[in-house]
Amino acid sequence: xxxxxxxxxxxxxxxxxxxxxxxxxxxxxxxxxxxxxxxxxxxxxxxxxxxxxxxxxxxxxxxxxxxxxxxxxxxxxxxxxxxxxxxxxxxxxxxxxxxxxxxxxxxxxxxxxxxxxxxxxxxxxxxxxxxxxxxxxxxxxxxxxxxxxxxxxxxxxxxxxxxxxxxxxxxxxxxxxxxxxxxxxxxxxxxxxxxxxxxxxxxxxxxxxxxxxxxxxxxxxxxxxxxxxxxxxxxxxxxxxxxxxxxxxxxxxxxxxxxxxxxxxxxxxxxxxxxxxxxxxxxxxxxxxxxxxxxxxxxxxxxxxxxxxxxxxxxxxxxxxxxxxxxxxxxxxxxxxxxxxxxxxxxxxxxxxxxxxxxxxxxxxxxxxxxxxxxxxxxxxxxxxxxxxxxxxxxxxxxxxxxxxxxxxxxxxxxxxxxxxxxxxxxxxxxxxxxxxxxxxxxxxxxxxxxxxxxxxxxxxx
Amino acid sequence: xxxxxxxxxxxxxxxxxxxxxxxxxxxxxxxxxxxxxxxxxxxxxxxxxxxxxxxxxxxxxxxxxxxxxxxxxxxxxxxxxxxxxxxxxxxxxxxxxxxxxxxxxxxxxxxxxxxxxxxxxxxxxxxxxxxxxxxxxxxxxxxxxxxxxxxxxxxxxxxxxxxxxxxxxxxxxxxxxxxxxxxxxxxxxxxxxxxxxxxxxxxxxxxxxxxxxxxxxxxxxxxxxxxxxxxxxxxxxxxxxxxxxxxxxxxxxx
Numbered sequence: 001x002x003x004x005x006x007x008x009x010x011x012x013x014x015x016x017x018x019x020x021x022x023x024x025x026x027x028x029x030x031x032x033x034x035x036x037x038x039x040x041x042x043x044x045x046x047x048x049x050x051x052x053x054x055x056x057x058x059x060x061x062x063x064x065x066x067x068x069x070x071x072x073x074x075x076x077x078x079x080x081x082x083x084x085x086x087x088x089x090x091x092x093x094x095x096x097x098x099x100x101x102x103x104x105x106x107x108x109x110x111x112x113x114x115x116x117x118x119x120x121x122x123x124x125x126x127x128x129x130x131x132x133x134x135x136x137x138x139x140x141x142x143x144x145x146x147x148x149x150x151x152x153x154x155x156x157x158x159x160x161x162x163x164x165x166x167x168x169x170x171x172x173x174x175x176x177x178x179x180x181x182x183x184x185x186x187x188x189x190x191x192x193x194x195x196x197x198x199x200x201x202x203x204x205x206x207x208x209x210x211x212x213x214x215x216x217x218x219x220x221x222x223x224x225x226x227x228x229x230x231x232x233x234x235x236x237x238x239x240x241x242x243x244x245x246x247x248x249x250x251x252x253x254x255x256x257x258x259x260x261x262x263x264x265x266x267x268x269x270x271x272x273x274x275x276x277x278x279x280x281x282x283x284x285x286x287x288x289x290x291x292x293x294x295x296x297x298x299x300x301x302x303x304x305x306x307x308x309x310x311x312x313x314x315x316x317x318x319x320x321x322x323x324x325x326x327x328x329x330x331x332x333x334x335x336x337x338x339x340x341x342x343x344x345x346x347x348x349x350x351x352x353x354x355x356x357x358x359x360x361x362x363x364x365x366x367x368x369x370x371x372x373x374x375x376x377x378x379x380x381x382x383x384x385x386x387x388x389x390x391x392x393x394x395x396x397x398x399x400x401x402x403x404x405x406x407x408x409x410x411x412x413x414x415x416x417x418x419x420x421x422x423x424x425x426x427x428x429x430x431x432x433x434x435x436x437x438x439x440x441x442x443x444x445x446x447x448x449x450x451x452x453x454x455x456x457x458x459x460x461x462x
Numbered sequence: 463x464x465x466x467x468x469x470x471x472x473x474x475x476x477x478x479x480x481x482x483x484x485x486x487x488x489x490x491x492x493x494x495x496x497x498x499x500x501x502x503x504x505x506x507x508x509x510x511x512x513x514x515x516x517x518x519x520x521x522x523x524x525x526x527x528x529x530x531x532x533x534x535x536x537x538x539x540x541x542x543x544x545x546x547x548x549x550x551x552x553x554x555x556x557x558x559x560x561x562x563x564x565x566x567x568x569x570x571x572x573x574x575x576x577x578x579x580x581x582x583x584x585x586x587x588x589x590x591x592x593x594x595x596x597x598x599x600x601x602x603x604x605x606x607x608x609x610x611x612x613x614x615x616x617x618x619x620x621x622x623x624x625x626x627x628x629x630x631x632x633x634x635x636x637x638x639x640x641x642x643x644x645x646x647x648x649x650x651x652x653x654x655x656x657x658x659x660x661x662x663x664x665x666x667x668x669x670x671x672x673x674x675x676x677x678x679x680x681x682x683x684x685x686x687x688x689x690x691x692x693x694x695x696x697x698x699x700x701x702x703x704x705x706x707x708x709x710x711x712x713x714x715x716x
Contacts, residue, residue, distance in 0.1 A: 409515075409516055409542060410558040412542035413515070414568070415632070416543060424571060425560070432562065
């Protein structure tokens with residue numbers, strides 16, 4: 001039996017000794033190096049949370065805490081050819097792609113990536129950005145510190161977000177200059193490899209994404225995380241989104257990790273005046289996954305649509321924690337999370353909405369709908385509304401249901417076999433989180449994998 | 463006499479332990495239209511549901527045999543979707559609303575499932591749209607209803623029309639129409655009845671389950687049966703329906 005925190009502490013010491021972490025001193029990100037140390041002090045001083053912690057009440061980290069953790073392999077030729085052989089190399093998504101960056105175990109893979117020049121939009125790995133001479137990227141990096149300082153979200157970070165701050169090796173950086181509009185999506189593909197099945201060990205990767213959408217810019221990003229089934233690994237990712245005044249950003253985080261993996265993702269969004277975020281989190285894979293999404297509506301007129309979809313089967317566990325902070329008045333948030341659960345799987349949805357004392361005329365809605373395909377599946381859903389202003393609109397609701405036998409009979413009476421009826425009904429239940437995305441390119445990119453995943457679901461007798 | 467399409471003998475059915483049908487006999491031959499009338503609770507809807515294969519209805523006795531490739535097969539051995547593939551259709555008294563599934567996708571899945579069963583090439587979206595266009599005329603349905611979720615937000619009349627549209631698409635060999643006339647105004651009744659008449663052929667059998675004579679003014683049946691207390695107590699031609707309208711059921715039900 002290993003100890004996750006001990007082994008991660010050891011990994012950090014070795015990486016420092018070999019100067020294997022990004023060298024940030026003397027760059028505009030020198031301050032991130034100090035954060036690295038501060039984060040280390042935070043996560044390495046304590047054990048992973050247990051179910052006695054309110055934030056982890058329904059999600060047990062025991063399997064992770066008792067694992068020995070190894071540093072994941074680099075993106076070397078052997079790793080890449082193994083991924084290629086396993087069919088895990090991300091395919092280029094066709095002409096409607098602005099750029100496609102591929103990272104293996106958190107390291108950038110230039111030969112699998114395409115990032116053509118697009119005027120006003122800079123898509124590149126942080127490792128390259130630190131050396132970049134171009135004024136826009138440098139000034140964006142220089143401005144990062146101020147943004148991060150002002151973007152402090154309410155509520156504690158997970159230990160996994162702190163680990164990422166200490167241990168990230170590279171990052172995907174997207175900078176959109178002011179007023180630039182890019183309809184074609186930017187794809188960020190993170191692939192993870194793992195330790196041998198049954199070895200009781202996990203390899204760890206720390207993917208990082210930074211998106212800076214300049215004032216009145218318009219941008220779409222699909223961030224995808226995947227790996228091989230059977231491989232034991234842990235992903236602790238952090239994504240930071242910053243929306244300038246009037247910016248429009250669609251961000252999709254697609255989790256399709258291998259079935260023996262543990263995935264932890266933190267997404268933090270900070271929004272200026274009149275900006276609009278459209279966020280969609282899709283969780284399809286991993287043995288256990290936890291997504292934390294924090295949105296800070298920092299200035300008037302900021303709006304966020306925060307949606308999610310989770311499909312779980314077997315003994316999978318998927319946990320989604322959202323925290324929306326209406327820091328000022330005249331801000332709007334709407335959440336729709338949907339889940340379909342089969343087997344003995346479990347899902348958790350915890351939706352926190354915090355409306356500040358003077359945040360009058362704020363509006364917030366939250367809905368969590370679940371469809372159970374098996375009598376042994378279980379959902380824990382909990383809204384957490386903390387409202388300190390008096391002139392606000394805030395609603396929430398949750399449903400947990402099963403397929404209606406009368407629906408199934410209607411389909412069968414029309415010659416549609418049961419398995420297909422289930423697929424069509426499940427698809428009908430799930431797809432609106434995708435179809436209501438504002439961008440056609442995003443809908444086109446996401447509907448096929450979501451449909452394929454839904455069609456793989458099976459109903460079990462109650 | 464032509465071979466029977468459906469042959470029901472001494473059928474007994476229970477729902478949640480309660481006996482509803484108690485020894486019912488009925489034979490339908492190709493080209494025939496039968497009307498089944500009877501007081502509330504006599505078992506009319508139960509008969510339709512049993513033929514379609516609803517799982518809540520338990521057959522406790524008797525046989526239901528249906529002709530497939532000139533052989534009489536036990537209908538109870540066939541799953542509901544297999545019955546539908548072999549040409550059995552039920553127009554629901556209360557059509558089911560299905561949020562999230564578009565009417566056209568539902569119809570196409572249904573039609574393709576039958577094509578697949580017959581070993582024919584399935585239709586793609588464009589081919590099916592073309593095929594469907596002609597079927598819409600049968601019930602004078604606005605094409606906009608195709609993009610809507612199945613029956614969601616449809617009026618009572620629109621739902622019934624949608625059932626007949628499904629019938630037009632599937633061309634069943636044996637169709638049970640369960641109170642398709644209830645809740646329809648005169649105009650809708652006429653459209654639905656005309657639709658059914660257009661689908662009436664020498665090969666298929668149609669069973670109209672109804673409370674009212676007025677549907678039978680539009681779709682003229684070959685036989686009228688009176689179902690009471692789980693049995694057919696009287697069979698006649700269309701004039702029987704008129705007598706029932708005038709005299710009620712009391713003279714038949716002791």
